[in-house]
Amino acid sequence: MALNKVDINVQPKEEGYVPKSKKKTFSYIQVLPVVSFALALGIWWVIAELELIRLPTPAEVIMQLYVMATGTVAGQPLHFHVYMSLQRVLIAFVIALAVGIPLGTMMGWNRRIEKIFNPIFEIFRPIPPIAWVPLAILWMGIGEAPKIFIVWVGCFVPMVVNSFTGMRYADKLLMDASRTLGATRSQQFFNVALPAALPSIFAGVQNGLSLGWMCVLAAEMIAAREGAGFLILQGMYVRNEAMIVSGMLIIGLLGFLIAIFLRYMEKVITPWRKEELV
Amino acid sequence: MNNVKLKNNFFTENYLSILSLSFFFLFWYYLVASGIVSDRILADPITTIQTFIFKLTNTSPEGATLFQHLRTSLILALTGFSLGAVIGVPLGLLMGWYKPVDALVRPLFDVLRPIPPIAWIPISIFWFGIGMFSKSFIIFVSAFVPCVINSYTGIRLTNPTLIRVAEVYGASYRETFFRVGVPSAVPMIFTGLKLALSTAWMTLVAAELLAANEGLGYMIQMGRRLARPDIIIVGMLTIGAVGALIASGLQSFDSKLSKWRS
Numbered sequence: 132m133a134l135n136k137v138d139i140n141v142q143p144k145e146e147g148y149v150p151k152s153k154k155k156t157f158s159y160i161q162v163l164p165v166v167s168f169a170l171a172l173g174i175w176w177v178i179a180e181l182e183l184i185r186l187p188t189p190a191e192v193i194m195q196l197y198v199m200a201t202g203t204v205a206g207q208p209l210h211f212h213v214y215m216s217l218q219r220v221l222i223a224f225v226i227a228l229a230v231g232i233p234l235g236t237m238m239g240w241n242r243r244i245e246k247i248f249n250p251i252f253e254i255f256r257p258i259p260p261i262a263w264v265p266l267a268i269l270w271m272g273i274g275e276a277p278k279i280f281i282v283w284v285g286c287f288v289p290m291v292v293n294s295f296t297g298m299r300y301a302d303k304l305l306m307d308a309s310r311t312l313g314a315t316r317s318q319q320f321f322n323v324a325l326p327a328a329l330p331s332i333f334a335g336v337q338n339g340l341s342l343g344w345m346c347v348l349a350a351e352m353i354a355a356r357e358g359a360g361f362l363i364l365q366g367m368y369v370r371n372e373a374m375i376v377s378g379m380l381i382i383g384l385l386g387f388l389i390a391i392f393l394r395y396m397e398k399v400i401t402p403w404r405k406e407e408l409v
Numbered sequence: 410m411n412n413v414k415l416k417n418n419f420f421t422e423n424y425l426s427i428l429s430l431s432f433f434f435l436f437w438y439y440l441v442a443s444g445i446v447s448d449r450i451l452a453d454p455i456t457t458i459q460t461f462i463f464k465l466t467n468t469s470p471e472g473a474t475l476f477q478h479l480r481t482s483l484i485l486a487l488t489g490f491s492l493g494a495v496i497g498v499p500l501g502l503l504m505g506w507y508k509p510v511d512a513l514v515r516p517l518f519d520v521l522r523p524i525p526p527i528a529w530i531p532i533s534i535f536w537f538g539i540g541m542f543s544k545s546f547i548i549f550v551s552a553f554v555p556c557v558i559n560s561y562t563g564i565r566l567t568n569p570t571l572i573r574v575a576e577v578y579g580a581s582y583r584e585t586f587f588r589v590g591v592p593s594a595v596p597m598i599f600t601g602l603k604l605a606l607s608t609a610w611m612t613l614v615a616a617e618l619l620a621a622n623e624g625l626g627y628m629i630q631m632g633r634r635l636a637r638p639d640i641i642i643v644g645m646l647t648i649g650a651v652g653a654l655i656a657s658g659l660q661s662f663d664s665k666l667s668k669w670r671s
Contacts, residue, residue: 164512164516246423246425246426249426255649261614266638266645367535382523
């Protein structure tokens, strides 16, 4: 009865109503990124020229980058520092892959293995990798080993956590279906559970690598004579602010390249994964 | 047969865990006690517990009790974290909702984002010295980035149907933002806060290792200088335990909140 009272003759206010979210955006939006870059660069330059804080001008940073790229820093060319950092990350990353993913997947697959390893892992998990620095130096001196160890801790933890959860929360329906169809235990593991867990495992690999990149910087800042982290610390010691900022830019660029590489690898390894929105 | 099931208590469930943990601690104790690993580079579990109790009330050898270090670190971490959250979350939400804000802020944010917070340490020491301010700044940077990214993603993932319903009922874009966009982004915001807190806690340790005269990071660094592995291990375990406590606190708050939502 009440329905009959609704006035069905109400017309939309405007003809050809377009939802707000679908309306054409203003064209000035396209130029805004350029404006914001120009504005930021301008503010940076003004602050640096007025010496409000000790900041090099953009031109000084470019000059410094050129000087560093053609000359040497602490007796080594720039590409050597970059190479050393990448090498440390790579070695630690590969070891973490080889240890972390089997451990995590086995913990997720088998309750007994979980009961054995999880309590010990849970003691170490919340300790940030950087907190291992003093102990690592005490154990291994200040050579390559402690740095690789710290980066390894950083890569290892997210890999174990993610492959564990990916395995544990693999779709039960798929597991039951494969068992009904007569799959053996090892077929279930390799053909069903592992592919189902792969996106989660890969997210762990991604987190691990970016955490490892952060850890190598920390390790190099605390005790090293070469590497990307050493560059900015050296800049601080010789009181050369252009060197600090250029070092930060190099580090940012490397981090960016690593992220792009990982996004590409993700598409190659897990092509069935839905595209993320952002 | 029912008796067998009743016996399925804590010990039968977890005997493997208990065994592995006792093996772990015994092995640790044996390594040091037998002299395979020198007690100058590793402390056995019993010494560690003794040092922990000693450090609760005693300031030697590095000049502050465990509580004083913990207080310094917590104040710093929470200052930087709250600053990062208060600025980062609204910024991320506005960027996700209003296109001009996005176009204006996103390019700069994308340039600064790949620089890890730890790389800000030298320049922040350069600018602000080694006091409280420089460390708060570094922790602010570390908390800010995940807060922005997650609230941005959260509001972008708002169900378009809900937005359209709000529009049909005559809500303005701003009203839709507060009534639909923000509430639907809450779970992602919480993920961001959790992430920010753990990054902040890690960055704090790095900052304190490099430049501090109090705090848990300073404590483990001094433990290394004085060749006192027991102090390092007590510090590391405290850092880990506090980090885990904070994370579980946020987790339980989050699950209460989501219960209230549904």
